[in-house]
Amino acid sequence: MTSFAFFRNLRILLVLVRRDYALQYAGSALGLTWMFLQNVSLILIYTVVFYFLGIRSQGENSIEYFSNVLSGLLFWIPLQEYLIRGTGILTDNRQLIKRSPLGPEIFLWIPFVQFLLHWLITSIPIFLFLGWAGKLGIWSFPLSFFCIFCAGLFLSFLQNYLARVNIILRDISPLVRLLTQFLFWGLPIVYESKGTLGKLNVWNPFFFPLELFRSALLVGYESKAVFIDFLPFLIIFLGIFILSRAKLNQVVLDHL
Template identity: 35%
Template sequence: MGVPRLSRWGVIASLVRRDYAVQFAGTSLGIVWVLARYVFQIALFYVIFGYVLQAALPEKADALTRAGEGDYLSYLLGAMCLWLPLSEMLLRSCGILSENRALIRRTSVGMHGFLWVPVVQAWLHYTLIFAAVSAIGLVRGTLSACAPLAFLAGLAILLSFAGWAFILARVSVLLRDVSPLMELVLQIVFWSTPIVYAVGPDLLWLFGWNPLYPLISLHRMLLFESDWPFRTLTEMPGLVLLAGFALPAFTLSARRLAHLVVDHL
């Protein structure tokens, strides 16, 4: 049993390398462009919320960026470090099967190996940005002693969303509108989650319905020792509902959609 499993992961590693080769063909920096894109997005939000709004609307900006002891950069880094690879994994999943339909038909690899490509890439991208964020926290003296736990938690959170990535990959073969729709959904989720802004305890009941908020708060707390906003599971019903719905949804999609997707590839 061990050999086939190792062989399977070897195939997935080859597919990941091939996908990177196609994405960054002709570039000199390759995967470094991923880190550069992440750094640019984080820097943009930091400048806008940390400086521009602070200068233009100081009172309102203080409310938006009030986090922990006022360390907005750590607050932002702790969330974006997880959100960027997670959102990219979900979006990349929407096209992974359609873009490789010819290879899936010609080879014996099948579509199951390709389903894992966005997940493995998300792990790699998360490792890159986590290293950069940890270096910044180390230099600034804000990095928590629990940072290794934050890294493991981040990998586990990405893995927990792999089932949703598989569902998106399968459905996008049947419905072409899934990819542009997912771009819109991710924008809505991003701005409805306290990632670049902070919220007070009076709004905790509302944001508790967002399943991402507890996960991002946990990652942020382990990485930079920020405050944990929740006390009981009843304060985060969104996460409880997502966890209860995830396994049945993944099981049904694997059974019902697999044959339909093969016919459409």
């Protein structure tokens, strides 16, 4: 692909992202601001419960504990939105894909771009608190952004498959929402990874990306995950991605 073709496709992708936002928030007075307010509201709820009320801190340093909670939320909230939105992206753009010569591939990148934008927006209040708490280093932002970018690419392997299956099976969004609940509670976001829970965490495919993200974001944080436990998930997700492209593309086009 030439550089001209790359930038042309990038421009088309950004237009599609803008169009998708317009459709999602059509008729809304605040538009995209609703997404920001929703995420901030969720963060405020966790702030009241886990910082001001001190639930589950159990006498520990409340700032230390809550910094871990916030870093987990900053990792998980955009990722969850990406998984849910990405599942329905081909279904929601069915008519446009039929009329467009671009094919379905470029549409699969729409939720990925939105995922990065949502992370940047959600990070604003969290970075302000972590900066005030002295938990950020000089490289916290670029390193954590790089980690979340890689985590998004890892999730895209699964998201590409789910988006195609969603076309074939009509609607699997309820199942995906249920899956996100299992993934959330399988991650040490509102609890520490130790004891029995620590042993169960290694079976969550996003445990290593979360711990890597926290290590990049928080000063002095020591990761409790090792890459060797994550490697099987990486191989499985990559295999799912390759098989979905090789076996499901034509089936998807037939079902559009």
